[in-house]
Amino acid sequence: MRQAVILAAGRGERLRPRTDFLPKPLLSVAGRPLIVRHLDHLAAAGVERVFINLSHLGALLPRFLGRQWQGMSLEYSDERTQRLETGGALVALRERLENAPFLLLNGDICTEYPLAQLLASAPGLVLVDNPAHHPEGDFAVREGWLAMPAPGLSTYTYSGLALLDAAWLANFPDGPAPLAPWLRQWVAKGLLRAYLQQGYWCDVGTPERLQAARLHYGGT
Template sequence: MKAIILAAGRGERMRPLTDACPKPLLRVRGKALIEWHLERLARGGVREVVINTAWLEEQIVAALGDGARFGLAIRYSLEGRDHGGALETAGGLKKALPLLALAADEPFWYVAADVFAPAFDFGAAAAAAVRPGQLGHLWMVANPPQHPGGDFGIADDGLALAGRSGASFTWSGIGIFRPGFVTELMGDFEAGAKARLRPYLDAAIARRRLGATRWTGDWADVGTPERLRALDAA
């Protein structure tokens, strides 16, 4: 499989750490945050990755290069250069998707660069979670203190539920999507426009075409300097 890593955000809550360093390059336990994902993706068999960038994007390109040292081929969707800033989650996905050169129904990994999941397995068993006919599949975690209301529930049949339905969990920032998630649901804006992902996740849930799985491994949303320090101290 191939993968897209979303790494374009400004990281406002991480200031002043992100004033001179893009958030994905902040070091967690001795390694840049995004490198944890790249190493795990490579271990899971992924060989092609697209990374979207905006804030201080030249630092990310310089640090990761072509990906050869990770066993990967990395390409970049340069939102800062092309659009003057980040396109947000859905806008970033829509711009980056053509760079993966996917077959019509070929699933791909979606990974938020600002989460820490050092043991997540991107191998074939996890990739098989997205069922035929589904547009995507999300991995959910227990609600952290900073997000007690969660995002979505999980139905007995493995489908994601709207946040108001059943027990609620927080999306880990890791998922699998098919190209149809973009081509079928995101026709209301042009590539290069800003858009958030949540409305399109809700649309896929309403169509009963988004799956979900509970994941109980080590996970953190590295959203503040305090959380970063706590991870390093753990």
């Protein structure tokens, strides 16, 4: 089954006061909420099941989206009593992901990367040229594989889009945990391919970047 996880539990502190009333994934770019852009993109790629984690104002997401979207089933993971962070959120879903590959998308990005192409690829991360707010980057690339930064290797930034394997989550404990250290472990083991971003990308994490995405798409 083609499946995906959208991380949608963030507070969106830097986007207040907008996020005092809406969860960040419901902020709109050119008239479409960020999470709707993701869901439309996933449906077009043939995804059948999407898991969405919830926390801040989390009740609004299932109320707005429902349980079906263009033929996909939507399932929710409620973190309103305890935020699990990006890694813990995946551990909480591992049984429902059935030890199978899944797309992972941050709920606060705009991306035009072809998701059907990523689904047909080996597990890996989609990388972007280092943006101004993260000039040091996260990873290097060596012969198509992700590598840790090293002298002589250009660095790139993780875009917030990946294809991962839920079987890799088996030995991590339940509870809050960041994903980044696990990504570095998998990179060190040579498990992750590197895919360079295709098309437009924006991390909509500040009012300025939200406005940049809106201007790109010619709307509000």
